[in-house]
Every structure is written in C-alpha cells, then in structure tokens.
Amino acid sequence: MLLYVHVPFCRRKCTYCAFASQVPEGDDFALWERALTAEMELSSKRFGRPVLETVYFGGGTPSLLPAWLFGCVADAVRKNFEVPKGIEFTVEANPESADLHTLQDLVAAGATRLSLGVQSFADDDLRLLGRPHTGEQAVAAYEAARYAGFRNVGLDLIWGLPGQRTATWLRQLKVAAEKLRPEHLSCYSLTPEPGTPLAALLEGGQLALPGENEQSRMFMTGSAYLEGQGYLHYEISNFARMGFTSRHNTGYWEGKDYLGLGPSAVSTVGGRRWENPRGLAAWAEEALAGKSGARPEELDRATRLRELVMLSLRTSKGLSMAAYRELSGRSFSEEHGALLQALRRHGLVRISKGQVRLSANGMLVSNLILERLMGT
Structure with a gap:
C-alpha cells in the first residue's frame, strides 16, 4: 500500500x-x-x-x-x-x-x-x-x-x-x-x-x-x-x-492501492475509492468522529479499464495488452486496430513485446490520443 x-x-x-x-x-x-x-x-x-x-x-x-x-x-x-x-x-x-x-x-x-x-x-x-x-x-x-x-x-x-x-x-x-x-x-x-x-x-x-x-x-x-x-x-x-x-x-x-490521509486526500483500496472533505474543519470533524472513508465508491470495470489505459500510457513502460485483456476480456489491438495503425504511421505510438507506448511526439498530444482511445 x-x-x-x-x-x-x-x-x-x-x-x-x-x-x-x-x-x-x-x-x-x-x-x-x-x-x-x-x-x-x-x-x-x-x-x-x-x-x-x-x-x-x-x-x-x-x-x-x-x-x-x-x-x-x-x-x-x-x-x-x-x-x-x-x-x-x-x-x-x-x-x-x-x-x-x-x-x-x-x-x-x-x-x-x-x-x-x-x-x-x-x-x-x-x-x-x-x-x-x-x-x-x-x-x-x-x-x-x-x-x-x-x-x-x-x-x-x-x-x-x-x-x-x-x-x-x-x-x-x-x-x-x-x-x-x-x-x-x-x-x-x-x-x-x-x-x-x-x-x-x-x-x-x-x-x-x-x-x-x-x-x-x-x-x-x-x-x-x-x-x-x-x-x-x-x-x-x-x-x-x-x-x-x-x-x-x-x-x-501502476494501479497499486493507495491510502490518502488529510483534507482532500483520495484513497483507492481494494477497488473502492473515497475522497476526504476539502476543508480542514470539515475533514477534521469527520476524522475525529471515526467516519473517514465511510462512503466508498465501488469502481466498476469500465472505470478501472479507463484508468488502466490512461495511467499506463503516461509512462515509458506503456500499456500491457495482456493486462487490458485480463480486465476487459477483449483484445486491445483488435478493438482499436484502425486507430493504432494510424497512430503508428504518424510515429505517435510504438507497439512491441505486448506493450503499447507513446513516442515523444505521442506524449505531446497524449490527451488527444487518450480521448480517441476512450471514445470521449
């Protein structure tokens, strides 16, 4: 953790x-x-x-x-x-x-x-x-x-x-x-x-x-x-x-569990997420009453899948297509084949050894790429 x-x-x-x-x-x-x-x-x-x-x-x-x-x-x-x-x-x-x-x-x-x-x-x-x-x-x-x-x-x-x-x-x-x-x-x-x-x-x-x-x-x-x-x-x-x-x-x-303490801190543990009150007084009142994290949100598969793609592609390690298949039951390359081919032609992504990585040029326009991949 x-x-x-x-x-x-x-x-x-x-x-x-x-x-x-x-x-x-x-x-x-x-x-x-x-x-x-x-x-x-x-x-x-x-x-x-x-x-x-x-x-x-x-x-x-x-x-x-x-x-x-x-x-x-x-x-x-x-x-x-x-x-x-x-x-x-x-x-x-x-x-x-x-x-x-x-x-x-x-x-x-x-x-x-x-x-x-x-x-x-x-x-x-x-x-x-x-x-x-x-x-x-x-x-x-x-x-x-x-x-x-x-x-x-x-x-x-x-x-x-x-x-x-x-x-x-x-x-x-x-x-x-x-x-x-x-x-x-x-x-x-x-x-x-x-x-x-x-x-x-x-x-x-x-x-x-x-x-x-x-x-x-x-x-x-x-x-x-x-x-x-x-x-x-x-x-x-x-x-x-x-x-x-x-x-x-x-x-x-990498999507590991993290515990956030203090005002405005966010936690994600065991597939559940909660956010503390933003103000010092409101957070302190909740914490001292033993109510911190009392109303967690269960992360659905779509949310976890979206975060896997968005967070992984920010890194030089990139997105594991095996991890994508394990979570979604679908093939990333088949699901996004046409878009991936276009991105590769323009030098924006690299695909090797089961990993999808953004190039330096791809990182520059990462928000646009992620919007296309996530259909938003």
Missing part, C-alpha cells in the same frame, strides 16, 4: 494553485495533528496494520510544519503501519521554508527523499506565479538539502509560462541539470486552473500563454536535452537518473 499524507498549509496562496491549502492560524496545526492521528488509527484497524511501500507527505507545504509536529506525525505513521527499512519516504518542500535546520529535522524524522518546489530559477517567473521565494533561495535550498543528508532530491519546474520561450526554458533546465544535478526532475506544463488569479489574468487578456507551436518546441527540446544529460523520460512530465524514479508515483500509475 502507498501512503499519502496531505499537509494543507502554505505561507501564502500561489496565483496558479487550486490545491486544498490555507495559511495556518490559531490552533490549525494542533487540529490537523489530532485529526490525522485519529484517521491513521482508524485506517490501521480497518486494513489490519498494512505494510507500506512508500510514504509521501505532500501539500500544501510540508516543510512549513514545526519540527516537533512533523516528528510526531512521522512517529504516528510508524506506530500505525508497517514501515519496512529503506522505504522511500518523500517530503515536499518549498525553498522559502527549506532551511538547513528544517531539512536536518526531516532527515532525522525518517525522510529519505525531498521534492523541492522550485518551479523556476527566474525571479520574474516566480513573481508571476506568486511564489514566495527567489531563484537564489531555490539554489540555496537545494544545497542545504544535500548538506542535511538527502541523497535523493527532486525538483519541480513549470514550463509554458506567459512570455516564456524555448530558449528561456532551456536555461532553466540547464541550471537544474548541469549546475545542481538532482536525481529527479518533474517538468509540468502550466495549467491555469479556473478561479485562480493567474487564470483571471489570462482570461482578461492581460497575459498570454506561448502559442501551441512554441509549447511543442519547449516540450520536445526540453525532453531531448534532459535525456542527453542522462535522465530517463519515464513519464510524460517526469525524468530521473538511473535508479531514482519515484516509487510512489510509479505505484500510483
């Missing part, structure tokens, strides 16, 4: 962010800790103290937690679940709260992998995104992570920003890949979420995203550059050095 813990606190809300997060005030930290502990205890009893494959603290900004609080929660994880030695234990951090002492405390509490939300090394980009750190702080946080003892560090970057071009995107990648050389890079295209300040500026015409051709060049040129630097392009948005792919995310893409 994969464990995800949502930390819903941030120093301030970024202009593009639609995640469940808030600026902590009053006894928010204490309420979160009490409710989270209750949710862990309930989950441990419900699933028989399951063995964890990975632990992932995301947010929000987990590095914003006081050291004592993170330590207490990490201890509660070990108390309520079987946590094998050497497990991948990831913590997300933002540069402005990732000082040396904080990072050392994370390592002392058991964290083995750091995911650092850099987003950009350019201060103009960071101001546009509403990020509360500078490019210099991002580099300093990375160096502090190394000094603190993290041997597995990933950086998050965003491309396709207003005013950005392929050359400026490559400069960002060169800082990451040549100067810092992290084990992992997540490169996400900017997706303006409805209702966010950045989306409002784009809708109002004050800002404009790069055109489709420019964004295509960013994706293709950036991917080729990172592969040339020794990174495996193992998922549409993710690159890793040999042996450093994210076990947690890979488990999710």
Whole structure:
C-alpha cells in the first residue's frame, strides 16, 4: 500500500494553485495533528496494520510544519503501519521554508527523499506565479538539502509560462541539470486552473500563454536535452537518473492501492475509492468522529479499464495488452486496430513485446490520443 499524507498549509496562496491549502492560524496545526492521528488509527484497524511501500507527505507545504509536529506525525505513521527499512519516504518542500535546520529535522524524522518546489530559477517567473521565494533561495535550498543528508532530491519546474520561450526554458533546465544535478526532475506544463488569479489574468487578456507551436518546441527540446544529460523520460512530465524514479508515483500509475490521509486526500483500496472533505474543519470533524472513508465508491470495470489505459500510457513502460485483456476480456489491438495503425504511421505510438507506448511526439498530444482511445 502507498501512503499519502496531505499537509494543507502554505505561507501564502500561489496565483496558479487550486490545491486544498490555507495559511495556518490559531490552533490549525494542533487540529490537523489530532485529526490525522485519529484517521491513521482508524485506517490501521480497518486494513489490519498494512505494510507500506512508500510514504509521501505532500501539500500544501510540508516543510512549513514545526519540527516537533512533523516528528510526531512521522512517529504516528510508524506506530500505525508497517514501515519496512529503506522505504522511500518523500517530503515536499518549498525553498522559502527549506532551511538547513528544517531539512536536518526531516532527515532525522525518517525522510529519505525531498521534492523541492522550485518551479523556476527566474525571479520574474516566480513573481508571476506568486511564489514566495527567489531563484537564489531555490539554489540555496537545494544545497542545504544535500548538506542535511538527502541523497535523493527532486525538483519541480513549470514550463509554458506567459512570455516564456524555448530558449528561456532551456536555461532553466540547464541550471537544474548541469549546475545542481538532482536525481529527479518533474517538468509540468502550466495549467491555469479556473478561479485562480493567474487564470483571471489570462482570461482578461492581460497575459498570454506561448502559442501551441512554441509549447511543442519547449516540450520536445526540453525532453531531448534532459535525456542527453542522462535522465530517463519515464513519464510524460517526469525524468530521473538511473535508479531514482519515484516509487510512489510509479505505484500510483501502476494501479497499486493507495491510502490518502488529510483534507482532500483520495484513497483507492481494494477497488473502492473515497475522497476526504476539502476543508480542514470539515475533514477534521469527520476524522475525529471515526467516519473517514465511510462512503466508498465501488469502481466498476469500465472505470478501472479507463484508468488502466490512461495511467499506463503516461509512462515509458506503456500499456500491457495482456493486462487490458485480463480486465476487459477483449483484445486491445483488435478493438482499436484502425486507430493504432494510424497512430503508428504518424510515429505517435510504438507497439512491441505486448506493450503499447507513446513516442515523444505521442506524449505531446497524449490527451488527444487518450480521448480517441476512450471514445470521449
């Protein structure tokens, strides 16, 4: 089982962010800790103290937690679940709260992998995104992570920003890949979420995203550059050095059971799925009353089949046609024969050894391909 813990606190809300997060005030930290502990205890009893494959603290900004609080929660994880030695234990951090002492405390509490939300090394980009750190702080946080003892560090970057071009995107990648050389890079295209300040500026015409051709060049040129630097392009948005792919995310893409704790967290266990209330107070009330996961949704075969195709084709491993047949009772190649032939002719998919994989060009238009495959 994969464990995800949502930390819903941030120093301030970024202009593009639609995640469940808030600026902590009053006894928010204490309420979160009490409710989270209750949710862990309930989950441990419900699933028989399951063995964890990975632990992932995301947010929000987990590095914003006081050291004592993170330590207490990490201890509660070990108390309520079987946590094998050497497990991948990831913590997300933002540069402005990732000082040396904080990072050392994370390592002392058991964290083995750091995911650092850099987003950009350019201060103009960071101001546009509403990020509360500078490019210099991002580099300093990375160096502090190394000094603190993290041997597995990933950086998050965003491309396709207003005013950005392929050359400026490559400069960002060169800082990451040549100067810092992290084990992992997540490169996400900017997706303006409805209702966010950045989306409002784009809708109002004050800002404009790069055109489709420019964004295509960013994706293709950036991917080729990172592969040339020794990174495996193992998922549409993710690159890793040999042996450093994210076990947690890979488990999710492979359809493994995952338990989500905290506000807005989603769980899928044994073919059943449930989502926690989004707000801190509503989630805490439910967790403290022992009602977390009380109304799961049974995933039907059509939903599981759709997710198998969509998640598998995001990865370099691709879709197993045997797995598709096992779940559906049908042949993927026969069911989608004409479309697959057309995609192969255009160099968008590759089929070998029973696996269907998207090419780099295919990854670029993955949403369109998936829509055609799923008939939506």
